[in-house]
Every structure is written in structure tokens, then in C-alpha cells.
Amino acid sequence: MTTQVETALRGPEAFAMARKALIDMEAAGVWPTPLNFELWLHYIGDPEGPLGKEMSRLLASSDPFTEGTSEMLAAEYLPRGRLSDEIRDVGAVLNRELSSMSDAIAHAKKSQAAYGVTLADASASIEKVAQPEDLREVVSGLSDATTRIQKENSALESRLDASTKEVARLREHLEQVRRDAMTDALTNLANRKAFDEELLRACEVADANKSTVCLAVLDIDHFKRFNDTWGHQTGDQVLRYVASVIGRVAKSPRVAARYGGEEFAIIFANESTAMVEVALNRIRQEIGARSLRRRSTNDDLGAVTISAGLAQRHPGESGSSLLDRADGALYVSKRNGRNLVTNAENVAEAA
Known part of the structure; x- marks a missing residue:
């Protein structure tokens, strides 16, 4: 999906978009197949985009919206096609x-x-x-x-x-x-698919070499506020800025990815939790030190902050379990006031 549509589907309007897509498809006499549903979400989420304009033209022509039409649109306008x-x-x-x-x-x-x-x-x-x-x-x-x-x-x-x-x-x-x-189009970091594959590979290497893997999950604080106040284009600007800082700090052999929406993840191989905390705090401080301005109007957006959670892999632990623990540490950072880095081990000890 385009970044604009993907961001919208992770926001409060997601269910309204989904309902509208089904209502509009029924009104147009189009079956709600997975492909048609994806096309309609793009159409509703970005009606002025290339796909939206082409679908408007096709629907206005009153020609039947066939399976072949859907496949043609997907091949032309959807990234996977x-x-x-x-x-x-x-x-x-x-x-x-x-x-x-x-x-x-x-x-x-x-x-x-x-x-x-x-x-x-x-x-x-x-x-x-x-x-x-x-x-x-x-x-x-x-x-x-x-x-x-x-x-x-x-x-x-x-x-x-x-x-x-x-x-x-x-x-x-x-x-x-x-x-x-394997690349997220908006941020140029690795995408979710690349992250999942790299995490699996890192776990296999760690088991084979008896080495360590740390995983960090980072989330932009109050990101919904940026989208609601300034719109999705400004939200994209914030995402690109945060990703640029993460990418500079998390250079190879570290692997940085946009995990989804406003959430990012970094894989650290053969680094101690102390080293990982230093890197995450560097990212957090650098992001928070800059006051952003809206490109189109030069309005002051204020500072952006991030919260992060990290976890060190236990021997034999699955990637999904490691991700769950890092995600749990992230939410501890959120509950404790945001703009923090939390180690999952410290959470476990406190419990």
C-alpha cells in the first residue's frame, strides 16, 4: 500500500474507511474479494492519487468492474503487482x-x-x-x-x-x-518483510555461534497528534526525519527497519545491552533535540520524542518471543511518561 493509505489504516479512521469501502463496493455491484477490497481502500484513502483517479474514471464510465479490471489495476498501480x-x-x-x-x-x-x-x-x-x-x-x-x-x-x-x-x-x-x-518506500529503511527475515536469520546465527542478539522497538510519541493537527503529509515528514536519525545510528551490521506505522525496530548482533542502551539514548536525544518545521508553511511543529524498549535474546528463544518482550518494554516506557528507553530485564526484575 502507499504510505498515505497505510498510515490512515493505522489511525482512528481505519474502520470508517473499511466500512465505506464495503458500502461503495456493494453500491457499484463489485464483489468484496481481497483484491477488490485493497483497491477500494486505496481509492477511498487517496482518491486524488493515480489509482484513485483511474478508478473514478472507470466507475464513471459505467463499464462492468470485472476480475480482469481488478487485476489490471493491481498490476499497474499496486506495488506488489x-x-x-x-x-x-x-x-x-x-x-x-x-x-x-x-x-x-x-x-x-x-x-x-x-x-x-x-x-x-x-x-x-x-x-x-x-x-x-x-x-x-x-x-x-x-x-x-x-x-x-x-x-x-x-x-x-x-x-x-x-x-x-x-x-x-x-x-x-x-x-x-x-x-x-525489502525496503520501506517512505523511509528507505528495511520493511517488515526484511525485518522478519533478518530477525530469523540473526536468531539462527546466534544459536549456531552461541552469540547474543538484542532487539529494540521504538515508537514516535503522540504521533497521532501530528497527523490529526497537521495532516498525513506532515506526519510523513516526521517519519522520514526519525528514520534518518535511526538509520545513521543503526548502520550495518545493525539492522534498522520500519516495523509498521510509526513504529521502528533495530536488531543488534553481538552487542551488550549496555551498548544497545547507549545507541538508543543517542537516537532518542538526537531526535528530541531538534525543533521541526512544516515544509509547506514553515509552521513550528515543536520537538518530536520517541520511546523505546529493548530485550536481549535468551538462548533458543524465538524471534516472536523476543519481539514481544521488547514490545512490552516499549509500553513500560510509554506508561512511565514517554521519551524513555526501557530494558526488558529491568522490567522483569521489578516484577
């Missing part, structure tokens, strides 16, 4: 390229086999040569065959070189598609 199309397109080109390379290699093998037969025949003919003219004919035949095989080998080398470059280009394109699929 475009991603699937890109992967399919690259896969098709790659298959053609590999098929062409296979045909070229098969042809080269046949040419080499034929050349081998020519050499064998020449060898047998030389043994039977009685006159110089006969020898010249054999040598001429060998020369012609050698010239042909050299040309074919040269053509094969050129074809394989071109194919190798094309495959390398496709590989890089697929890698870019993979990076895009």
Missing part, C-alpha cells in the same frame, strides 16, 4: 537468453563433431594419396573446414560474451527488485 510483473518480465528474458545460449552451444558441438569427421576423413585420404594433386585437394578441404570452424567459434564466443553480459545485467536488475521489495 508491479513487482510481480517485473520479476516475470526479467524471468522471461532470462529464459530466452539461456535458451539462446543453449542452442548456440549445441550448434557448436555439432560443428566440432563435423570438423572431427572432416579431420578423420582427411587422415584416411592422405594415406591413400598417390599424386600431388590429390594431396592439394585434401589440404584445401582441411583449410576450408578449419576456416569455417574458426568463424563459428568466433561467432559463438561473441554470442556467449553478449549473453554473459545480459545475464549479469538481469542479475543486477533482479537484485535491485529484491532490494526494492
Whole structure:
């Protein structure tokens, strides 16, 4: 989903949007399939966006809103649809390229086999040569065959070189598609999918190496107030600012992600809880030290603060359990006045 729609669906208007989507779909005679429901949420959440305008046009035309129409809109305007199309397109080109390379290699093998037969025949003919003219004919035949095989080998080398470059280009394109699929479009941090995969991998590595993993969950304090007061565009500005600070502090090998809405997460491998607390407090202090201004009007937005919770993984603990404990520590920070960092171990000891 677009960031604007995603943010709206995490706010108080989410249920109203969902109800309106179902009512409008029923009025338009459109079945509430998961794909149609997602399209209508985009339509209602961002009616002036590209998808919203196209849906308005289609609905105004009174043409039937078929399954094919839905798939066309999803492929054109929904990020996942475009991603699937890109992967399919690259896969098709790659298959053609590999098929062409296979045909070229098969042809080269046949040419080499034929050349081998020519050499064998020449060898047998030389043994039977009685006159110089006969020898010249054999040598001429060998020369012609050698010239042909050299040309074919040269053509094969050129074809394989071109194919190798094309495959390398496709590989890089697929890698870019993979990076895009793992990146949050608004903040350029890792997205939820990338975070889930990286957390699983970090837990597996920790078990294999008997090493540690710490997880931190961060949340923007009173974020709803920014959206309600200044609108979603200003809310997006706040999200980008917070993400930029998190990204600077949580550089590789740390993994920073936008976990959802105004919530972020950071994975720390082989770092003590003391080191993690220092990093989180650095993020918290840097974010809170700056007074933001609204770009469109230069209005003073005031300072933004964040709350954070962290937990160190227990041996053999699942990623979901670790996330739950870090999330619990985050809510302790919220209950204790916000703009705080709380260690889950301290919460457990206090209990």
C-alpha cells in the first residue's frame, strides 16, 4: 500500500474507511474479494492519487468492474503487482537468453563433431594419396573446414560474451527488485518483510555461534497528534526525519527497519545491552533535540520524542518471543511518561 493509505489504516479512521469501502463496493455491484477490497481502500484513502483517479474514471464510465479490471489495476498501480510483473518480465528474458545460449552451444558441438569427421576423413585420404594433386585437394578441404570452424567459434564466443553480459545485467536488475521489495518506500529503511527475515536469520546465527542478539522497538510519541493537527503529509515528514536519525545510528551490521506505522525496530548482533542502551539514548536525544518545521508553511511543529524498549535474546528463544518482550518494554516506557528507553530485564526484575 502507499504510505498515505497505510498510515490512515493505522489511525482512528481505519474502520470508517473499511466500512465505506464495503458500502461503495456493494453500491457499484463489485464483489468484496481481497483484491477488490485493497483497491477500494486505496481509492477511498487517496482518491486524488493515480489509482484513485483511474478508478473514478472507470466507475464513471459505467463499464462492468470485472476480475480482469481488478487485476489490471493491481498490476499497474499496486506495488506488489508491479513487482510481480517485473520479476516475470526479467524471468522471461532470462529464459530466452539461456535458451539462446543453449542452442548456440549445441550448434557448436555439432560443428566440432563435423570438423572431427572432416579431420578423420582427411587422415584416411592422405594415406591413400598417390599424386600431388590429390594431396592439394585434401589440404584445401582441411583449410576450408578449419576456416569455417574458426568463424563459428568466433561467432559463438561473441554470442556467449553478449549473453554473459545480459545475464549479469538481469542479475543486477533482479537484485535491485529484491532490494526494492525489502525496503520501506517512505523511509528507505528495511520493511517488515526484511525485518522478519533478518530477525530469523540473526536468531539462527546466534544459536549456531552461541552469540547474543538484542532487539529494540521504538515508537514516535503522540504521533497521532501530528497527523490529526497537521495532516498525513506532515506526519510523513516526521517519519522520514526519525528514520534518518535511526538509520545513521543503526548502520550495518545493525539492522534498522520500519516495523509498521510509526513504529521502528533495530536488531543488534553481538552487542551488550549496555551498548544497545547507549545507541538508543543517542537516537532518542538526537531526535528530541531538534525543533521541526512544516515544509509547506514553515509552521513550528515543536520537538518530536520517541520511546523505546529493548530485550536481549535468551538462548533458543524465538524471534516472536523476543519481539514481544521488547514490545512490552516499549509500553513500560510509554506508561512511565514517554521519551524513555526501557530494558526488558529491568522490567522483569521489578516484577
